[in-house]
Amino acid sequence: MTIPPIQWFPGHMAAAMRDLARRLESVDVVVEIRDARLPLTSANPALAQLVGRRAHLLVLAKEDLADSGQTARWVAYFERAGLRALAVRGKEQRSVQRLLRLVVAAAAGRPSARAMVVGIPNVxxxxxxNGLLRRAAAKTESRPGVTRDLRWFRLSPGLELMDTPGVLLPKIETAEAQWRLALCGAVPADRFDPEPVIAAFGAWLAGRGAADVPADLAGFAIARGCVGRGGEPDLQRAAQMYLRDFNHGKLGRFTLDEAS
Ligand SMILES: Nc1nc2c(ncn2[C@@H]2O[C@H](COP(=O)(O)OP(=O)(O)OP(=O)(O)O)[C@@H](O)[C@H]2O)c(=O)[nH]1
Ligand SMILES: [Mg+2]
Known part of the structure; x- marks a missing residue:
């Protein structure tokens, strides 16, 4: 099945890119967040470019949704490439405290350090x-495009963190990157047709012989009681349910970009 092109680059992203570049002067450390399920596809080269000569930390977030063996291989891969990398689960104190130690170490020597947290939407x-601050200070939601402004949060007298809006590239190059980003929640639900995206994931699963994961949407709809009056599967509603289940880890843990 061919997937209709998926793109999302609203005005607020172009504005955010300009703001980020403007605010860089006062930043010591760039914390680049990627999705542990998409360690390559969730990179935005335009954001990586902001790093320049600053300290750079690469964080694979949502590690609870990714295959843990793959995550370990990816962290090792990035470390071999000379990056400081770690996997986190945003709500788990142990993992965010490890990140905090790395941010402090990256800012070593500076009496007051400022770190900018960047990444694609919803990552x-x-x-x-919030995990680092131990309180719900920054607004979070299960849809992309929630944070709209650049905002500083004081973590300690010597450390400030900047939350920033998620930014995609103006053009997501390949169909593969498009369906993967849509499936993992980087693109709003009303910006793509979920059925071909789920079909592409189904084909990916089939290529791995993952027979225990539901990939046929009609079967999933019936199993979840998503049926119309005549008993026919309601594919549109089932597709939204499928995406939600996928992003809550109910279908399993998947790393779509695979480390060799
Ligand atoms: N399973 C899981 N979900 C997470 C994790 N971190 C964040 N989420 C969920 O992912 C969704 C997006 O989280 P946010 O922190 O708002 O993401 P963001 O990158 O700030 O998004 P934008 O501001 O829209 O760019 C929310 O529903 C979070 O609860 C994680 O480590 N594991
Ligand atoms: Mg946000």
């Missing part, structure tokens, strides 16, 4: 900041 930037 868990604000959740990581």
């Amino acid at each position: 868990g930037k604000s959740s990581v900041i």
Whole structure:
């Protein structure tokens, strides 16, 4: 099945990119958040470019939704490439405290350090900041495009963190990147047709012989009671339910970009 092109680059993202570049002067550390399910596809080269000569930390967030063996391989891969990388779960104190130690170490020597948290939409930037602050200071929601402004949060007298809006590239190049980003929640539900996206995931699963994961949407609809008056499967409603289940880890843990 061919997937109709999926793109999302509203005006607020272009504005955010300009704001980010403008605010860089006062930043010591760039914390780049990616989705542990998409360690390559969830990178935004335009954001990585902001790093320049600053300290750079690469965080694979939502690690509870990714395959843990794959996550370990990816962290090792990035470390070999010379990056400081770690996997976190935004709501788990142990993992965000590890991140905090790395941010402090990256800012070593500076009496007051400022770290900017960047990444694609819905990847868990604000959740990581809340985890570090131990309170719900930054607004989080299960849809992309929640954070709209750049905002500083004071973690301690010597450390401030900036939450930033999620930013995608103006053009998501390949169909593969498009369905993967849509499936993992980086694109709003009303910006794509979920059925071909789920079909593409089904084909990916089939290629791995993952027979225990529901991939046929009609079967999933019937199993979940998503049927019309005549008993026919309601595919549109089932597709939204499928995406929700996928992003809550109810279908299993998947790393779509695979480390060799
Ligand atoms: N399972 C899981 N869900 C997470 C994790 N971190 C964040 N989430 C969920 O992902 C959704 C998005 O989280 P946010 O922190 O708002 O993401 P964001 O990157 O700030 O999003 P934007 O501001 O829209 O760019 C929310 O529903 C969070 O509860 C995580 O580590 N694991
Ligand atoms: Mg946010």
